[in-house]
Amino acid sequence: MQTMAAVDIGSNAIRVHISNLLTTENKDEFKTLEYIRVPLRLGEDVFSIGEISAEKIDKLEKLAQSLIYLFEIFKVSNYLCCATSAMRESTNGLMVVNTIKSKTNFNIEIIDGAKEAELTNFGLQKYLSDGTWVHVDVGGGSTEINVFKHRVKTASKSFRIGAVRMLMNENIENEWKSLNDWLKNELKNEQNVTTIGTGGNIGKIHQMTGVNEADPISINQILVITGKISQYSTEDRIHILKLNPDRADVILPSSKIYLAVMGAIGSKIMYAPKIGLTDGMLASLKIRNNNGPNIQAIIT
Helix, strand or coil, rough: EEEEEEEEECCCCCCEEEEEEEECCEEEEEEEEEEEEEECHHHHHHHHCCCCCHHHHHHHHHHHHHHHHHHHHHCEEEEEECCCHHHHHCCCCCHHHHHHHHHHHHCEEEEHHHHHHHHHHHHHHHHHHCCCCEEEECCCCCCEEEECCEEEEEEEEEEEECCHHCCCCCCCCHHHHHHEEEEEEHHHCCCCCCEEECCHHHHHHHHHHHCCCCCCEEHHHHHHHHHHEEEEEECHHHCCCCCCCCHHCCCHHHHCCCCHHHHHHCCCCCCCCCCCCHHHHHHHHHHHHHHCCCHHHHCC
16 A cells, blocks of 8 residues: 655645545555645746745745655655646745745646546546547636547647635636637537536536536536525625635636636536545556655656
8 A cells, every 4th residue: 555645736725635545455545545725826926926925935945845744754755746827827936845845855846727627537537438528627827728538538628717816806807719610620610518627626616516426416406505605794604604814705706717618609507526636646646656766856
């Protein structure tokens, strides 16, 4: 049995997922040992001033050092840490990565949108079936969209549209047009398209509908829940609806992206399995570990 860890440094939060890889005669599977979510919100800096502030660099460095100790306690043999939209758009992102590496020996890999989508797909495959599916993964700074036909990915694109970015009132009108044009082009002859959404916000909306986790929710159910949320102030969403503080303000901007995609392709239902980038990262770790050296030796 091996213990592996995945760290997703996103624009809104940082997610740490530590799991045991259990190998049986028939299959390999991960069993979660620990899941940590740190609301650092790097996108708040990047989408306003273009770089990560000294205050957040300091917090990120402290988190990296803490993870080194945590991984030692859990006896983590392999880990993968990926930074997405905020870090890759930041003017000082590479400096931050190098500084943390030199001070803590913690490896961070800045990945592009295509790699982000590829990693997420590792954890997504078991939820797909025949027919045409559109996968929508909404983050704080970007949205990754993948098109699958009979379980085979036929198209993929990353757009600079995200919940934190919308919250910061960044002008993304051209990006919205690009997203709509791309969807219509890729799915112009398709009917009965099913959407599958990933990300903490659609997961929370799904939970609030009361629908069984394995079942889809309709576009009308999403509208009902978001309508309910919009009636509360951000503070009341925290105290009355019990939303996390760093989710209370981004859940509605995030929902607009899911709804926009569903509307553009005429999809009436959305599945929302509890998977994310870290699940795909763990699956990738398993593959790399089986085929090569320790992951820490090959991260740049």
